[in-house]
Amino acid sequence: HPSAPSLMMNAHFPSVGEDVPKEAYEHGIQVIDEDKEFNDNISTYLSIEKIIPAGFNYHLISVFGSQSTGKSTLLNYLFGTEFGVMSEQERRQTTKGIWMSKNKRPADGTKMAENILVMDVEGTDGRERGEDQDFERKSALFALATSEVLIVNIWEHQVGLYQGANMGLLKTVFEVNLQLFIKDSKTMPKSLLFFVIRDHLGTTPLRNLQNTLQQDLSKLWASISKPAGLENSRIDDYFDFAFVALPHKILQPEKFEAEVERLSTRFREGYNDPKKSGLIDETELPVFLPQYHRRIPADGFPAYAESVWDQIVHNKDLDLPTQQELLAQFRCDEISREVLVAFDEKISPLEDKQAEDARIGKPSVIPDLGTAMNTARSKVLKDFETNASRYHKGVYTRKKAELESKVDGRLKALFQKQITAAHKSGIDTFSSAVSAAVKSGQKKGATYDFAQIVESEKQKAIAKFESEAQSILVQGAPWSSYKQELILYRKELDEVSGRLRKEEMRRLATRVERWVRSRLDESIGLEFNKIGTGRGGSGAPEHGDRAASETDLWDRVWGIFTDTVSDAERRFTERAVSFDASSEEVEVGLWRLRRKSWGVLRAKIDEEVMEGNILLKLRENFEDKFRYDDHGVPRIWRPTDDIEGLYTKARESTITLIPLLSRFKLSKTSAPPPLDAWIGDAPASVSPADEEDLAPIGGVDEDEGKSLEEEMTVLSDAKAADLLVRFKKTADGVYVEAKRSAIGGMTQ
Template sequence: MSNSSNFIQIVNYDGDFVGDVSTFIKEASLQKTGLDYSVVTVLGCQSSGKSTLLNRLFKTSFQVMDASAGRGQTTKGLWMALNKGVDDRNIVVVDVEGTDSKERGEDRQTFEHRASLFSLAVADCVIVNMWYHDIGRYTASNYGLLQTVLEVNLELFGHDHKDKAKTLLLFIIRDHAEAQTPLAALEKMILKDVHEIWDEKVRKPEGLETLPAERFFEFKIVGLPSLFVVPEKFNEASTELQNRFSKGKAKASDKFLKDTYSREVPADGFPIYCRQVWETIVSAKQLDIPTQKEMVGTFRCEEIKVQVVAGLQAEIAKMNALVEKGEDPNLPAKVKAVLQEGLEEYSEPASRYSKDIFEKKRSELLQAMKAALGRPVGLHIGHLRERLAREADRRLAAAVSTKGDKSSSDSGASSSREEKWAGFSDTVNQWKSDALKRFDDELEAFDTDLPEVGKVSFEGTEAKAAFGVSLSASVERIRGEEVQRLRAAVRESVSRELEKVDALLENANLQGDKFWNEVSEICATSYRSCGKTFNSSAGGLGLQMGSEEGGVEEGGEKLLQVLGGGGDAEASAEDSEAALLQVAALEIEGLLRARLERVAQSLPQRVVEKFKVLFEADEDDTPRQWIAMSPSEIQKAFVKARDAALPLIDTFEKLRVDTRTFESCPAPVEVKRRFSKPVFSEGRKEAVKEKATSMMKRECSRAQEIQAAGGAPAKLPLWAYFAFLILGWNEIVMVLSNPATFFFLGILAVVGIVAFYTGNKKMMLDLGRQALGMSTSFLLPVLQSVHSAVAPQVRA
């Protein structure tokens, strides 16, 4: 393949397409001209001056024959050059190997047919180069070639003749002398021959038999004087002819070319078009120009699309690097800029092709750009989702959290806590709606309005779903915290009410049936109070009974199922109230059981305390005089007190609360089962009974010892009394001189003597304390006054 800055060979002598037309078009700066170019080819006999004519008209540099060296084939194959002679028009000039070549011999017709077919497929104007003296001859005047041209054109464009732009057949008659034969006469003769060939020799497809040649062609005939005989006139005529190829140097009626390429293939697609047309011709396939154009359009639009996407990768890589570090607030603007830039870079060259192909590939380009931008946008949306989820979580916590709030039962406090619980579902629904709207608003920042395309959006369904999951998780977490606070509030309310039970437990002589009747009433009051106080709170929080099989776990951990706000499974008011009552019942049971378990730890002492109250005093609550009682009487008192005290163990063995109060619970059987569980085991019960009995026996033994001793102290010798009197004389005087001291010692002496003889030390100590209190309050001031008045007289 020969190649220079002026021209290139596109088809070699062997018929192979070898030209790098794409590089040629780029170097000629035609790639961005769109349809603003034309193609001119030339057909004619070998050595008829075709290349010379093209060089003169378009200032090309095609190789020409050296006549001094003899006549022979000069142009081999097809050559292409860019016009430099017509300065206001882009013209691609194709020089075609001459026909009737001796060198090709009998095989020439195949190449001639292919060259003609190619010329008509690509050219706006086909120059038919004829010599004046050959007109009227069939072979010499190239009428055989003309027939081929007409048939090939019909083959190419017959099926779309209604919409096809006509090809200009420009007959240039060389060595014409107007004085010899007027051009008008020659024009008439040539057109007559063309019509005869069209009507009689050209084979027409069915349905096109009556169509005239003018339906497919424009015919123009131009004469050129002899280059060698009258070179001045040749130059003058060729300049005039050259001007008719110009846009602005000739009248509209004289112009040879339209303003745009008639084949409607943009310049950047022309190289592909040429190659595909030639390869289709060589493969002997049916050459369908519309199909070729569509193939070129598809190829070029695809090529442009790929180039655009590749050109955007560097900018997208920068976006990726930045957004991987965190949320980029400028990313939406960058994404819009990339989409707009990519569409502009594609539309400018691709819009010159078929609208359907252009729009199809444009749609593919948008999808490709969105796919390329998907990673940075996805990362950004991920950061956005996390940020909005954190912010939403904080806002929800601030709106509904009751941490630190006081109960409405506290003195002087508002009911803000219960109000927040009651309005929890409404608050959550509004909060979730606001959060999702904010997410949508942030996502819409990526929406881009593109000319002729409309709005381009990025799919955020999965991200929004994940965001919704985050919101639900926040709701469930905060709701769970509030449920625990609600349960704590219920527990606090129950605990306050059960403080009344503590007062009942302080009675050492409590009676089992009476005790449990009062406890049952306290529990019922607490149960009803919880239902009234926290009913709205439970409804707002959406409480519902758990669905776990096997009942409620110990401690109620599986009791409640907290449902998401706004969901289909949202608890009804009745469900929430039922769940609340169940919680209240179980809290009552748990707190009451805890109290009895504490009582059970000191139950032997409680039993003995009750025993001593009954054993050490008679029915009139008078202290027993053990010394005055017989052993059988002491034994009888012991048995009676023991039998009255031991049932206290049965009183605290289990919770004997009237569970009919809890019939309104959703699981009354479970509540009854929980209340019926023993506080301590049968083995522990026996151990308590055994220990208490042992302690009671020791108390009885002490009473028996006092009774056996007869209550009399051991007799002292007489000298001991004299010794006490002498040695303690000073102390006796001091006591007798101080009435207060004398009075206190007297009371202690009386209490001690009575306690010793009766054996009931505890009762006498209580009486002593009371006597001392009374003496201190009333008698002591009187005695001090008397002492102050009498003492001076005694000393005097």
């Protein structure tokens, strides 16, 4: 039996924001303080009272009514609570606020339901001051919106008096409740309005009082403004009613206590169907019917209550989400944060690793990234589902999508970075594998198949890329595909292949040029040597041949040159085509080859006509003519021989070679060979890089300011004159020697 409450001024109730020890909650908690602040220790309190794990197995009751109508007194008697009660001597106001306490009466023996939470609303009579009225309304609305059972406490003599029975307040509260919480809700649970008529004298039967109240309520409901769509709703759609009368506490204390005791037994669980409860006596019906329960799991109640209060206090937008949605939002966000902790633990280190690699410029490849991502993703979503799916479906679905997109945002970044790394290293590997294969092909000396090397390395590179990308696909993630990346990868492989092919073209060009050089070196050298022999060809020298062989030197050089280059061009083309070079690339290659080959020839000619070389050849040419007879037999000089005549003839013959050698001219046209036409115009696709290492050619590159004539000048006039002088000296020497030997031969 509860002890009769005495002077209690709420001093033992922890107030909002106070960081308090467990014992401080012994008598309950202040849910909302006089400054309308919501206490964020409700969870702590409900944990201490072991209600948090109770799921739906808890009940919420509030009391509603004018100031000093004995509300707190009643609650304390009913539930053994210790809510503040106004002192009978002092008539002092207790502190404003909403208080909560768990039912303190032992559950056994009383038939009462488990986990009853009682809220006591302490306000002032809101008739004097606007501000007070505001608080009263808000707390009443809060009580109405959260509680299964709302005790409306009223003096008997107030029945039938609009103000006295708080009908004004009720009207406002019903109205706002409709606007704020019921409007869009199809599943709004009903509440029980439990009228407790105090100081019942007994002269007017409860039945009559009840009728009066019910009539008043119906009138009140008809008069309130209802939101669109709810115009025809009835008060019974949202409320059930119960009525009880209590004797005067001061005048009939024993009767009062006995009636309260009887009343307490009604705070037990019942069925929706009153017949099932087996009771016909209305005054004994249980008050906790399943339909009144808000269906907020106990662990979600603090958040739920707070959001309800938040809406009431701010009341800015009447078009707010329903309670269930609010709670769902809050809980889903909270669960989201909770499940993300484990996700973070797994994923953050991977992100850090990538960031670090990026910082030092290293392609970041995390082994088993795919497994890590898949595990983390499915775990975080599963955890969320397990904890959050019991809340409002729409909100849950939305929050799940939010979580998914948050998670996927991060996973996608990981995926993307790894795929970028795979791309980069794949391209590098490809490029160096091709180079290595070419090098080893070159070493073996065999003609390697460049196109085949590229193709096979490309296949390997693609297979590797695909398997790496495949391994980091994330099950169920809508972004998880590497199609686009593969396209980009293939494209870059093709670009790199193109570059490598260009390099290969250069290598081919170098090889072919080298071949041209060695060929020309030999064949052109031979042609110049023929000058020395004074014969056009091998075999028996004919006088006529001699002249021919000397005058058509340049025709032969040009012929050999163009033949050789044609040969080289054919080799080049064949090979280039074998590795898929484009016709433009081949065209440029051939153009370069011709220009370079000309350079080779020109250098070879310069070498041949170098001072010492050409003088030696002229001397040989002269000696050949001078010292051999027409049959190629060496002369033995006799004093009778016309040494001087032969000398002059041979010398003059050789001297005619000098102007011939000085200009590269074809005998048929007496003009330089058509080098410009032979080289041809630069192909349209030629790039600056293609021209970089090319020496200018006179008559071909017009803006070089050098004519074809000049390009074809082998010996300048000055050099030719100098050569003539030297040659004459040399010839003179030979002549003197011949003379001497003729005389010497005689004296012998």
